[in-house]
Amino acid sequence: MVEFSASILNCDFTRLGEEIRTAEAAGVDAFHLDVMDGHFVPNISFGSPVTKHIRNLTKLPIRAHLMIADPVEYAPRFIETGADEVLYHIEVADSDTLPKLLEHGKPIGVTLNPDTALESVYPILPELSQVLLMSVFPGFGGQSFIPETLQRITALKCEIERQKLSLPISVDGGVNPQTAPAIREAGADILVVGSALFRSKDYAAVVRAVKGG
Ligand code: DX5
Ligand code: ZN
Numbered sequence: 478m479v480e481f482s483a484s485i486l487n488c489d490f491t492r493l494g495e496e497i498r499t500a501e502a503a504g505v506d507a508f509h510l511d512v513m514d515g516h517f518v519p520n521i522s523f524g525s526p527v528t529k530h531i532r533n534l535t536k537l538p539i540r541a542h543l544m545i546a547d548p549v550e551y552a553p554r555f556i557e558t559g560a561d562e563v564l565y566h567i568e569v570a571d572s573d574t575l576p577k578l579l580e581h582g583k584p585i586g587v588t589l590n591p592d593t594a595l596e597s598v599y600p601i602l603p604e605l606s607q608v609l610l611m612s613v614f615p616g617f618g619g620q621s622f623i624p625e626t627l628q629r630i631t632a633l634k635c636e637i638e639r640q641k642l643s644l645p646i647s648v649d650g651g652v653n654p655q656t657a658p659a660i661r662e663a664g665a666d667i668l669v670v671g672s673a674l675f676r677s678k679d680y681a682a683v684v685r686a687v688k689g690g
Contacts, residue, residue: 532559613650622651
C-alpha cells in the first residue's frame, strides 16, 4: 500500500488546526511542508514557525520539502521545530551538502526537478532516506502531472534494486485520484497530494482513491 503524504501548501491556513486534524482523521500518513524561498523557486511559502504549529497538532511524520537555495543553512531550524525528515534539492547541492545535512541525525531525502537527470543522485542513494521525484516544476500547487515522470519512477526503481537498496520513491505535484493509479503502477511508494485533498469535500474519499484502497 502506498503512503499518502498531505502537502499543506494549499490548505486553508485560516483553519490550519482543523485542516490538520481533519486530514489525519481522513487517513493521511504524513504531512509534507512545501518550503519556498523565492530564489530557488519563483514563490515564497512559509518558514520553520509553521513547522512548530504543525508539530503541536499531530504525531504523524512531518517532512520538510526545502525548495530553497541554501538547505544547509536552514535545515536545522526545521529539524529543531519538529520536522522528522528533510528533503533537499540536488540542483542546489555540492559534495558537502548531504554530509552536512546528515550531521543533524535526521533522515535526509533528495528531490529532483522533472528535468534533472536521475543519474545525478545514483552515487548518493545509499545515504538517503528517500528520493522525491517532482512531477511538476516546483513553486506552485495545483499544476498538472507531467506524464514523463512515470518512466522516471520505473528507471529509478530499477537503479535502487540494482544497488540492492530499499529506498522509497516519492512523487510530488499533480497527484490525484486520476493520476494515482499509473503512479502506483510505475512503482512509487509515497504520493504527495496537496490541492486534490484540500480542495475536496471528502478528504477520506481522496485518501482511499489515491492509496487504491
Ligand atoms: C510544488 C509543490 C506541490 C505541492 C502539491 O512546488 O511541491 O507539488 O507539493 O502540489 P499539488 O497541489 O499538485 O498536489
Ligand atoms: Zn513538495
